[in-house]
Amino acid sequence: MKSALWLTVTCLSILLLAFYVISPFTPNAIADSVSQEQLAEIEQLWQGSTHALADINCSSCHQNQESKALIVKPTQESCVSCHEAEVETFLLGKHGIRLNEKLSPLTPAMANIPMKESALDKQMNCNTCHDVHSVNTVVAAVDSCLSCHNDPHSLNYEKSQHSKLFLAEGKLPRPSVESVTCATCHLPREERNEKVFVNHNNTYTLLPRDRMVKEVCMNCHGMEYSYNSIFDDELVETNFDRLPKLHLETIKLVRQFEKRREKQEAQD
Ligand code: HEC
Ligand code: HEC
Ligand code: HEC
Ligand code: HEC
Ligand code: HEC
Ligand code: HEC
Known part of the structure; x- marks a missing residue:
């Protein structure tokens, strides 16, 4: 099991490095992004994730399941086979609709409401709120939102009773009568085919x-x-x-x- 994992990681590293070496268009930023150091970091994030526990490994997302071709930078397409409802709902809300329309991803620079100066170029996709390698949903539920949103309503959340309850809990129990995060109100949990999923349409509960x-x-x-x-x-x-x-x-x-x-x- 362990050696199979290392084989996968090593093969993927070699493939990724080979890809960047032979690609004539490789900007420095991308070449840097696959340094051995970063690969080790990605591997570590993945090791601690729910995905690793469920045997979802590098190739589950980085390999085309039919052609077996390597995908260096997967998109939401790589999640669809397992998380159809999340992808579908994300593409219908303000956060995801531009991707649905095949436009460039939404960034805070495009917003009308106040956004953090430091996040103006941050692109919106599945990797934005929960890193795709750690898939940490606790960080996604509040901290990630506040890395972009900067209006009074958003900033005031941390002073609320709801926030205190969440901080005391420290996790996202389900079902919960006690934890209320930004996501509880804006990305609500719903049932589809008798399975609870997170409705990622951030416009849905507003209208x-x-x-x-x-x-x-x-x-x-x-x-x-x-x-x-x-x-x-x-x-x-x-x-x-x-x-x-x-x-x-x-x-x-x-x-x-x-x-x-x-x-x-x-x-x-
Ligand atoms: C749940 C799906 C998933 C799994 C599992 C996964 N990745 Fe990724 N990976 C992605 C996605 C999606 C991206 C693109 C993120 C983005 O938009 O920047 C990515 C990006 C990367 C990048 C950066 C590419 C770039 O151009 O910046 C590397 C390197 C990488 N993954 C390596 C790995 C390795 C090694 C493993 C296994 C230990 C792994 N990934 C497991 C989905 C996954
Ligand atoms: C081959 C199937 C598969 C693929 C592909 C896959 N996942 Fe998952 N994912 C799972 C399973 C299994 C779980 C754990 C059980 C569950 O909650 O459904 C999970 C859980 C998660 C969680 C919740 C983690 C937690 O700690 O509660 C997130 C977030 C997530 N996946 C995001 C993604 C994203 C984003 C992608 C695409 C980049 C992706 N997954 C691709 C199967 C997959
Ligand atoms: C705006 C931030 C944000 C973006 C963008 C985002 N997610 Fe999530 N996601 C969350 C939060 C927050 C949770 C946990 C909510 C909760 O448990 O109450 C979550 C939970 C999940 C889960 C776990 C669902 C479950 O039932 O446990 C999956 C799977 C998932 N996301 C997949 C995706 C995929 C696929 C994409 C891209 C199409 C994506 N997410 C984009 C914030 C985001
Ligand atoms: C990458 C930056 C970024 C992150 C992270 C982010 N958002 Fe947003 N969000 C935006 C932008 C940009 C808009 C569009 C604002 C506008 O058009 O004025 C937006 C719009 C919204 C809206 C308004 C939707 C509508 O239809 O008017 C809500 C609600 C929202 N976000 C909630 C959240 C929540 C909750 C989270 C965390 C789970 C989150 N956002 C994470 C950038 C972000
Ligand atoms: C998961 C359960 C839960 C959800 C969902 C929830 N709340 Fe709360 N709310 C609480 C708890 C627990 C408290 C703190 C104890 C109390 O005052 O009842 C609270 C407190 C409040 C307070 C009083 C704050 C104070 O300082 O006295 C208001 C107002 C409120 N909630 C409004 C809302 C609104 C509006 C919604 C929906 C948009 C909502 N809540 C969703 C559980 C929840
Ligand atoms: C208890 C529920 C609740 C919580 C928690 C909550 N919101 Fe909201 N949010 C609302 C309601 C209700 C509105 C709609 C107000 C309206 O229709 O004018 C709203 C509106 C918004 C908007 C849209 C503003 C606009 O003018 O378009 C954004 C963005 C937003 N919330 C982000 C967040 C973020 C980020 C967090 C966490 C830091 C958060 N919210 C926490 C209930 C909540």
């Missing part, structure tokens, strides 16, 4: 705004509390750092929403 109430908040809070929170703009801006002050007539509101939606659907 319409009350979708988040049903899909997310009501897993833990009552309906009234949830509506009163989510329609309180100030509370959204501070990322839910206090009890809601609004006292919406919830049922009336829900009815209004449903009427509006029915009307919209009738028009479509």
Whole structure:
């Protein structure tokens, strides 16, 4: 098992190095990116990952399963065979839609909302939030988001009760009534074919705004509390750092929403 792994890693290293040596277009940055040092680092990240435990190895992603050709820099295509729902949903949201349209990846430089200066050129793909080699989802759930997002709502999250609960937990238990990360609200867990998956469409729970109430908040809070929170703009801006002050007539509101939606659907 161990020697088979080393054989794979060694073969891949040789192939990767050979590829870069013979490629006439190799910029220095890429040549550097496959130094022995970096390969060792990648191997180490992978060793500690859920993938290694599940026998998903270098060739699972770096080799075309039919032609057996080496893929030096795989894309989301390499994940589809095992994570179809994640890839499909990612490509439908704001984060992934440009890739779906065969455009260059989304970067913070293209944004209208505030973004971190240091991240302006960071490209959005499966490797952005959870490194494809470590597939660490705890880092992905908050820290990764805050490496780009820089608006008050995002920055305030770390002061919230939700954040304190997550920090105390230190992991992403499932199911959980206690951990609320950026991802809990924006990349919610859902069921498809009796299997829980993470809906990677980051636009989904925003449109319409009350979708988040049903899909997310009501897993833990009552309906009234949830509506009163989510329609309180100030509370959204501070990322839910206090009890809601609004006292919406919830049922009336829900009815209004449903009427509006029915009307919209009738028009479509
Ligand atoms: C889960 C799929 C997956 C597994 C398993 C995997 N890789 Fe990768 N690897 C990728 C993806 C995707 C990229 C491209 C990341 C990006 O967009 O920069 C990549 C990038 C790389 C790169 C950098 C290429 C470049 O041009 O910067 C190297 C080197 C590499 N992988 C080596 C390995 C080795 C060695 C293993 C096994 C120990 C491995 N990978 C396991 C998916 C995987
Ligand atoms: C050959 C199948 C296979 C391929 C290809 C594959 N994965 Fe996985 N992946 C798995 C399995 C199996 C697990 C662990 C069980 C589960 O949660 O489904 C997993 C788990 C994960 C997790 C969760 C890790 C955790 O600690 O909870 C992430 C994130 C992930 N994969 C991302 C990717 C990405 C990104 C790619 C493509 C670059 C990819 N995978 C390619 C099979 C695969
Ligand atoms: C915007 C950040 C982000 C991007 C981009 C991203 N992911 Fe994720 N992904 C997450 C987070 C956060 C979680 C864990 C959420 C949770 O468990 O509550 C996760 C979880 C997963 C899981 C584990 C699902 C499970 O049921 O345990 C898989 C598989 C996965 N991602 C695959 C992918 C693939 C494939 C891509 C590219 C198409 C991708 N991710 C791109 C943030 C991201
Ligand atoms: C590589 C930088 C980057 C990372 C990492 C990132 N985002 Fe984004 N995100 C963006 C950009 C750029 C936009 C588009 C903003 C715009 O158009 O003004 C965006 C948009 C969004 C939107 C608005 C979607 C819409 O339809 O309007 C949400 C919500 C969001 N991101 C949540 C998250 C969450 C949650 C995470 C972490 C799990 C995350 N993002 C990680 C760059 C990033
Ligand atoms: C408890 C749920 C919840 C948590 C946790 C949460 N958000 Fe949000 N987020 C919302 C709601 C609700 C909105 C929509 C407000 C609206 O419709 O105007 C929103 C809106 C956004 C937007 C879109 C802003 C815009 O103007 O387009 C971004 C980006 C975003 N959140 C990022 C994040 C990030 C990053 C984190 C973590 C650091 C996070 N959110 C944590 C509920 C949450
Ligand atoms: C996984 C469970 C869970 C989810 C999902 C969740 N919350 Fe919470 N929320 C909690 C817990 C636990 C607390 C802290 C104890 C309490 O105040 O009930 C909390 C606290 C709050 C508070 C009070 C904060 C304070 O400082 O007093 C507000 C407001 C809130 N949540 C709104 C929301 C909204 C809106 C959503 C959906 C967008 C949501 N929550 C989703 C579990 C959750």
